[in-house]
Amino acid sequence: MAKSQFELLPLFAYGTLTLDEVLEAIFVQIPLTEPARALGYGLCALDGLPYPGLAQVPGATANGLLLTLTFEERCLLDDYEDDFLDLTEIEVTNLSGMSLRALAYVVEPSLEGPPWVLPPGGFKSMIESAPSLR
Numbered sequence: 001m002a003k004s005q006f007e008l009l010p011l012f013a014y015g016t017l018t019l020d021e022v023l024e025a026i027f028v029q030i031p032l033t034e035p036a037r038a039l040g041y042g043l044c045a046l047d048g049l050p051y052p053g054l055a056q057v058p059g060a061t062a063n064g065l066l067l068t069l070t071f072e073e074r075c076l077l078d079d080y081e082d083d084f085l086d087l088t089e090i091e092v093t094n095l096s097g098m099s100l101r102a103l104a105y106v107v108e109p110s111l112e113g114p115p116w117v118l119p120p121g122g123f124k125s126m127i128e129s130a131p132s133l134r
Contacts, residue, residue, distance in 0.1 A: 009102055011104065012066060012092050012102040013067050015043065027073055031069050032068040034094055035064075036063075037061050040059075042054075043055075053085065054107060055106065064092075085105035086107075087105055088106040090106070092104075
């Protein structure tokens with residue numbers, strides 16, 4: 001059976017999924033990555049959680065990585081991600097300015113919080129201080 005166009009799209013990763021240590025923990029080997037931006041999306045705080053969610057925010061830009069994943073890697077990531085995130089097709093821009101379609105785990109609108117601010121020390125210090133994120 002042929003894979004749908006939806007299944008073949010790269011995945012826009014943001015937040016802790018941009019760290020090599022996190023990608024290695026999920027996939028063992030880091031997948032092919034490319035820097036990208038999601039225009040019209042921003043990182044939002046999630047109540048009680050130390051990591052951000054991706055939400056539609058007019059005028060915002062979220063920086064992240066495009067991940068090229070196999071079907072098996074996509075299944076691993078689906079198991080890793082929270083149930084309240086919706087896998088959604090979005091438009092992203094790579095560093096060359098080329099517009100591309102990608103999938104992203106987007107926060108359900110009812111769970112969107114205020115803009116998320118990276119804590120002092122960045123993502124790595126976040127992971128070091130939160131054993132459940134390692």
